Amino acid sequence: MIELTDVHKAFGSKRVLRGVNLTIPTGTSMVIIGGSGTGKSVTLKCILGLVTPDRGKITLDGQDVTKGDRDAFLARFGMLFQGAALFDSLSVWQNVAFRLQRGAARRPKAEAREIAIEKLRRVGLTPEVADLFPAELSGGMQKRVGLARAIAADPEIIFFDEPTTGLDPIMAGVINELIREIVTEMGATAMTITHDMTSVRAIADNVAMLHDGQIKWTGPVAEMDDSSDPYLDQFIHGRAEGPIAAVR
Amino acid sequence: MSGATLALAPVAAIGRLAIFAVRGVSHVFRPPYYPREFGQALMQIGWYSLPVVALTALFTGGALALQIYAGGSRFNASSVVPSIVAIGMVRELGPVLGGLMVAARVASSIAAEIGTMKVTEQIDALVTLSTNPMKYLVAPRLLAAVIVVPALVAVGDSIGIWGGYLVGVYHLDFNAVDYLKNTVNYLESWDVVSGLIKGAVFGFIVALAGCYHGMQSGRGAQGVGRATKSAVQAAAVAILATDFLLTALFFTS
Structure with missing residues (x-):
């Protein structure tokens, strides 16, 4: 189980994470949604240790992720980057x-x-x-x-960073299906960040809505449409009006 | 930004560079090692720089012979052309011009490559694949540059002296045997060794500047472009400043 407790991160004067609390149970697929610049990628990078949080605690199966054997910790993870991040020379x-x-x-x-x-x-x-x-x-x-x-x-845990960004709808569907199949057959814990609501419905067991550096709503994907949370509601329906400012 | 912050910025930058250099060097001596990346760095820094270093040395040696002949003839000392060309090439021009040519070619390419890897998240991907970027990207390049740039300097020295010989014998009418004798007789082993030591130091500077600025690269194409420019500027200035310090250290008693 991955657990984030009151995680804060700022870059200079810009406070990206303002107390993120989130639990991802083992063997489930969590999808984090939210607008651009709301801290989704930073959250994921904090868990992997690519970015060091200013405050708060992140644990994996109860163990603080900043302590212990780093290689053994990273060996438990696989990650698909937004642009694939393949090594050009290989x-x-x-x-x-x-x-x-x-x-x-x-x-x-x-x-x-x-x-x-x-x-x-x-x-x-x-x-x-x-x-x-x-x-x-x-x-x-x-x-x-x-x-x-x-x-x-x-790996036991797989992270997907914007897996369908830049792909046509058919290829996006293929990738979504692959992710769902692979996560299910491997029994892996998955964490995905995306803007794509089709991906959310295809991949997620649970959904977390991140806005302004905080989790505004979290729950099973089946409850997402009836959440009555104004942030989530505005985001999933793509409305310009609502608590999330259209101009950021 | 306050005045104190501005004044401390260069000190902070030097501190970051020093920490980066120490970390890079420490990884050269600690496993795991990456022989494939080391071999590629040897080729990239050494083999592919050979043509530009050789041509630079050839023309520099020839120009040096012409200058020394023209200057020396003012006080009937034109016979010193072979020895001064040899000493000038191996002590100073071979390592400095070789270092600058490698800086222009290699520091820029290392900074661009690592900078692009950074902005396309390949560096983050390395970390998630349990591979330390300092070990995988920086240490092999530092080691390769320290080994291969002195070799480039040695080749450049030889070609530069040969350039002087061609001009001396075929243009200034020196006797070929006398030219070679004067070249060999007045050249001391320390002249050559000091130039090779300079080459090793310059190689380290070039690789360090390329790797450091690549790792510090900002976002996007502009960030990579800025990193590339900074790497070449830093390497060139550092080579010239270090050359002065090493020359003072080696040749003033």
Whole structure:
């Protein structure tokens, strides 16, 4: 279980997180929604230790994430970045097998390649893609490769940062389905940040609405439409009028 | 921003750079090591810089021979051309011009590469894949530059002396055998070694400037462009300042 308690983070004079409290039970899929610049990515990066919170506590299964063996902690995670963040200088299979070629999860090269091709197949890519370079792939294919890299070492927790941004509706649907299937079959804990309400409905067990650095509403996805929370209501219906200022 | 903050900003910047350098060097000596990245850095910094360093040295050696001949003939000392070309190249011009050429080519490319990795979240991706960016990106480049830039300087020295020889023998009518004898006889091993030490220090400066400014890169294309420009400027100024300090250290008693 991931638990955030009163997490604050400011960049200079800009206070991005103003006391985030959130619990993500093990084996569930949490989707954080909210407008641009409300602190969704910062929340996710705080959990991973990519950004250090100014105040508050983040725990994973009761253990403070800032303490203990960092490599062992990160080995439990996989992450799909917004732009896929594939390494340009490495081929597709080397990107997917990156974690399998170094550190505690190190495998022989042939085995790592075999696992990479298997994971590529899992996300709907053929083995011919394995020897291409990221620059030779379309945006949708890059996202799939990023997804294959995120699941390559069978992590317990997977983070998805804007998984469908920049994709056409069909490809977005394919990625949403893949995420749902993979999270279910791996039994992983998932945390997704997105603006895309179609993704929310496809991926989420639970939803959290982040606005102005605080969680305004959280609950099961089935209760989202009847929440009567003005922030959530305005966001999911895409209305210009409401408590969330249209001009930010 | 207050006056005190402004005054302290350069000190803070030097402090950040020093901490970055110490961390980078410490990772050179601590496993895990990344031989593939080290090999790529050797190629990027050394092999691909060879043409520009060689051409710079060739023309510099030739121009140096012409200048020394023209200047020396004013007081009947034009016979010193071979020895002064050799000493000038190996002590000063080889390492400094080689260092500046590598700074222009390599500091910019390292800063642009790492800066782009930063803005496209590839650095964050490295961390989430349990790979320390200082170990994976910085340490191999620092080590490769310290090893390969002295080698580039040695090649540049040889080509520069050869450039002086070509001008001396085919344009200024020096006897070829006498030119080579004068080159060898007046050159001391410390002249060469001091230049190679300078090359190692300049290599470190180039890689450090590229990596540091790349890691500090701001957002977007403008941020990467600014990082690239800052890396080249910082490396060039630091090379010239360090050259003065090392020359004073090596050659003044």
